[in-house]
Amino acid sequence: MKRSWKEYTIPAEQDGVILQDILTGPMQISRRMIQKLTRSKGILYNGKPTFLKRQVKKGHVVQVAVEVSNRQSLVPEAVPFDILYEDEAILVVNKPAGINVHPIHPGQTGTLANGIAKHWQDQGLALPVRPVHRLDRDTSGILIVGKSAFAHQHLDRQLRERELGRVYLALAEGEVQQDRGTLTYPIGNDPRNPAKRKVREDGNPAVTHFSLMERLDGATLVELSLETGRTHQIRVHLAHYGHPVLGDRQYGHTSPLIRRQALHASKLSFTHPGTGEKMVLEAPLPEDIAAVIEKLKHQPL
Incomplete structure (x- = not known):
């Protein structure tokens, strides 16, 4: 290469x-x-x-x-996802719910990264898949990948310096009273369950800003932006606030209306690592969350 x-x-x-x-x-x-x-x-x-x-x-x-290594260790595999933007430096995708971003165990397939590897293989490229941030398996939405080591480290610096803006939409259980606010509960590991996080005094600082979008029957559509990026941050914060994400089995309750947590990464803003251009990209609300919103406009939860 x-x-x-x-x-x-x-x-x-x-x-x-x-x-x-x-x-x-x-x-x-x-x-x-x-x-x-x-x-x-x-x-x-x-x-x-x-x-x-x-x-x-x-x-x-x-x-x-701009590239230190072109080694690719992932198995290219056809995994569906929507491409929101792509050029020689970056790939921005709309991840569907129900798939992991990257293999958790060696040899695991069926992840978004496997699908990206296949997409690049079809273009004659053999690039490592470098997501700049992560989304939970059952969270849908926008995610950016650096196509070179230079692009990735440039975007990673923006993430660490809080210059990469991430906005989410969530259906929160119940009626959120405040029109807007900031959640600042520190987050740490849950000693009883290594797969979970919890609010604890000795946890890492975590800041989530929220604003109300629409009050529905039994739930509230809220927009959230992250100032920090702790694991499960939005889900832990909303649950501690008393309004867990609708359908969140880990931090709230299952719901007959949706089979996963109703959380979607809707918008990403960043500086392009190659051109220096300020970019804002959006991922449309997925069908399952949109259907729940319509249903809750007409009948109680």
Whole structure:
């Protein structure tokens, strides 16, 4: 596979700056990525291998390999999902409910990642599947994947620095009284069940903002945005708030109206790792949640 490179021409105001500061600054390369690039000779200065402590000169060119490895360990498999956007740097998909994002055990198939691997195989690509974030098995909605090591680390930095916006829609049990609010309950492991999380004083800080969209008979449609990304954060927060996600077997109750938790990742906002463009993408509400909303408009839960 031929290597592709990201180039940066040194402007006058950065003449004399140390190369490593150019990489971590305007080129936005993480230190971990720099280590990998150094080992694989993936950093060039005016087309030649170089060292990180050198001073750069105005008009000279820094090149960084956007892909460190093209190894693919997943089994390509036809798994249905909708593509919301794709270019040479990123893939944004609408994950259906009922499938894992990535194999949990070695050799597991039937996941979104297996489907993406098949999609790329059909294009003649052999790329590792690098989701930038995760969605629970029974949560539907929007998810972004970096198609190169550079794109992934760029988006991962946005996620860690809270520049990657994630908005969800949920049907919460009962009537939520507040029109909007912020849930700040700390979240940690549940000592009685390693698969669950719970609100606990010694947990990690977790912040979820919510606003009311529509009050229905026995449930409330709410929009939620994440400031942090703890495992099961929205589900744990809403349950502790007294309004668990409708159909959530782990943190609330089963429902005759829907076979999974009524939670959907609806919107994603981020800066494109290649172009620097501000992007906002949305995933339409899935049929099962839309059907419950219509039903609750006409009859009680």
